[in-house]
Amino acid sequence: EAYFARLIGLPFIAVMPNTTSREKVARIEFYGGRCHMIEGADVSAASRALATEIGGHFMDQFTYAERATDWRGNNNIAESIFEQLKLEPHPCPSWIVVSAGTGGTAATIGRYIRYQPTRNACTRLAVVDPEHSVFFDAYKDRKRCHRLPHGSRIEGIGRPIVEPSFLPDTIDRMIKVPDTLSLAAMRALEGLLGRKVGGSTGTNFIGALQVMGEMKAKGETGAVVTLICDGGERYLDTYYDDAWV
Structure with a gap:
């Protein structure tokens, strides 16, 4: 997602638990994404809140998968x-x-x-x-x-x-x-x-x-x-x- 967001000139933020491996974080940042680390595991709620706060769009993979x-x-x-x-x-x-x-x-x-x-x-x-x-x-x-x-x-x-x-x-x-x-x-x-x-x-x-x-x-x-x-x-x-x- 970070790679394709960069291709079309949009900022990309990945919301993830703070226990996520450093290598995954580094890969997202390599492609121009930003990692928003949270305590706990309710990434969907945190993503919705962040999207509302900054006027972004939450790509809800947990619902649409x-x-x-x-x-x-x-x-x-x-x-x-x-x-x-x-x-x-x-x-x-x-x-x-x-x-x-x-x-x-x-x-x-x-x-x-x-x-x-x-x-x-x-x-x-x-x-x-x-x-x-x-x-x-x-x-x-x-x-x-x-x-x-x-x-x-x-x-x-x-x-x-x-x-x-x-x-x-x-x-x-x-x-x-x-x-x-x-x-x-x-x-x-x-x-x-x-x-x-x-x-x-x-x-x-x-x-x-x-x-x-x-x-x-x-x-x-x-x-x-x-x-x-x-x-x-x-x-x-x-x-x-x-x-x-």
């Missing part, structure tokens, strides 16, 4: 997953495992599966949730009133409030993942992949391992898909720093 892409079309992440699996031994995966930040990715995949009868017959969606996030509880009781005083320590996923784009009815199950497992999996993946990944990818991997373990115990075979969310280079001074951990 679930409708930003056409989940029925052929240009979304769900369609890309099935396209990439087309020539695999199990082209229709048993499970897709993702995490939720805005909820938009899960909503797109869940809707796509339900919209396609052949996909709905064989594929289910599992969403993993880190500590200090309300999505798991909101899924269990279908209540949107849950609230926590602080946000997730796994950057990019988990929220202290139930965001508008989180749609429980598109999800088949949720898995709560401890932060220690997320970070351990993140580091283990570096050895497997030969590249650093972020903590949210570790959360996804733990969920995928749990699903695969359950399938194996039942004697089931099939494919399990998950996503690499972001690179780990942004977290060298946090998740990859033993002293910080």
Whole structure:
């Protein structure tokens, strides 16, 4: 967003918790953006207040994430997953495992599966949730009133409030993942992949391992898909720093 705002000559301000990694802040500032750091995790309320104060426009990704892409079309992440699996031994995966930040990715995949009868017959969606996030509880009781005083320590996923784009009815199950497992999996993946990944990818991997373990115990075979969310280079001074951990 900072890059494109600079292209059209508009100032860009990113409102983010003061726990955000320094590398993310530096990347935004590199492209001409300004970072407005806040205490706590209610970035939406802080963004609205700041936009009103300076006469700006709040780009509300938490509300519009679930409708930003056409989940029925052929240009979304769900369609890309099935396209990439087309020539695999199990082209229709048993499970897709993702995490939720805005909820938009899960909503797109869940809707796509339900919209396609052949996909709905064989594929289910599992969403993993880190500590200090309300999505798991909101899924269990279908209540949107849950609230926590602080946000997730796994950057990019988990929220202290139930965001508008989180749609429980598109999800088949949720898995709560401890932060220690997320970070351990993140580091283990570096050895497997030969590249650093972020903590949210570790959360996804733990969920995928749990699903695969359950399938194996039942004697089931099939494919399990998950996503690499972001690179780990942004977290060298946090998740990859033993002293910080």
